[in-house]
Amino acid sequence: MKANRISLTFSSLPQNVTVARMLASTIGAQLDLPINELEEIKVAVSEAVSNSIIHGYDNSPDNSVSLELEVSEDNLTIKVIDTGCGIKDIKQAMQASFSTDPERMGLGFIFMQSFMDDLQVESSLGSGTKVTMVKRINRQHPSSH
Amino acid sequence: MKKRLERQTLHLYVDGELDMKTASQLKNMIDIDIDKKGIRTVVLHMDDLHFIDSSGLGVILGRYKKLLPLGGQIKLTNVPPNLYRIMELSGLPKIIEFSQEETAL
Ligand SMILES: Nc1ncnc2c1ncn2[C@@H]1O[C@H](COP(=O)(O)OP(=O)(O)OP(=O)(O)O)[C@@H](O)[C@H]1O
Numbered sequence: 001m002k003a004n005r006i007s008l009t010f011s012s013l014p015q016n017v018t019v020a021r022m023l024a025s026t027i028g029a030q031l032d033l034p035i036n037e038l039e040e041i042k043v044a045v046s047e048a049v050s051n052s053i054i055h056g057y058d059n060s061p062d063n064s065v066s067l068e069l070e071v072s073e074d075n076l077t078i079k080v081i082d083t084g085c086g087i088k089d090i091k092q093a094m095q096a097s098f099s100t101d102p103e104r105m106g107l108g109f110i111f112m113q114s115f116m117d118d119l120q121v122e123s124s125l126g127s128g129t130k131v132t133m134v135k136r137i138n139r140q141h142p143s144s145h
Numbered sequence: 146m147k148k149r150l151e152r153q154t155l156h157l158y159v160d161g162e163l164d165m166k167t168a169s170q171l172k173n174m175i176d177i178d179i180d181k182k183g184i185r186t187v188v189l190h191m192d193d194l195h196f197i198d199s200s201g202l203g204v205i206l207g208r209y210k211k212l213l214p215l216g217g218q219i220k221l222t223n224v225p226p227n228l229y230r231i232m233e234l235s236g237l238p239k240i241i242e243f244s245q246e247e248t249a250l
């Protein structure tokens with residue numbers, strides 16, 4: 001399996017959340033990941049990108065979100081990066097049911113954690129947030145090319 | 146999205162993907178019928194729903210919370226099996242009534 005890298009930068013618009021999760025699941029499909037794992041990837045990407053738009057940029061459409069996909073022998077690594085407001089307390093933000101928005105359930109990070117094999121969050125107030133998620137690729141048959 | 150009004154009950158046939166964009170449309174649609182038409186029971190038919198994330202789940206829980214003090218309720222029916230896991234993780238089935246309808250042949 002050849003290494004592959006894709007990056008996409010898009011406006012912080014709600015309809016681009018669909019674009020981001022479709023791209024990630026297309027790459028997952030090329031790696032022959034099972035359908036349930038493709039669905040998990042879609043949820044995780046949707047959560048991270050929605051968070052950037054909703055929280056990072058307070059729903060303002062004039063900013064950019066980046067999605068970076070990296071395929072290696074064993075992993076699909078997905079990064080979602082914004083240059084928004086940042087997270088004050090990452091540990092608290094990642095707890096179940098924690099949300100700074102009373103209308104929300106505080107499930108996003110829980111889904112990213114449950115559906116991916118690894119989750120790292122880096123953030124600093126005023127400069128932005130980077131979420132790095134990893135899905136392991138279990139290759140049943142050693143690739144011959 | 147197809148909808149049907151039956152006395153004080155709103156039936157919505159939720160299809161496609163429920164994410165931050167479509168969930169806010171769903172929210173507005175339900176809230177208008179609660180506020181303007183006096184709807185007190187909302188039934189979401191999920192047969193043709195392919196995807197849901199926390200924004201969609203949040204809107205469902207939010208309608209539950211809005212209807213509760215009005216003596217109303219929200220119910221989910223025919224949630225596709227591939228969405229069971231995310232539903233379970235969200236805790237929604239502990240709060241909201243889920244049901245499975247026989248599909249007409
Ligand atoms: N990219 C981000 N920029 C700034 N704050 C963020 C970002 N991502 C998450 N947060 C903060 O972390 C909190 C928890 O995020 P999480 O996705 O778990 O829940 P939520 O978005 O509030 O609710 P839900 O995901 O259920 O709609 C958010 O309420 C927000 O305060």
Ligand SMILES: [Mg+2]
Binds near residue numbers: 047107109
């Ligand atoms: Mg979120």
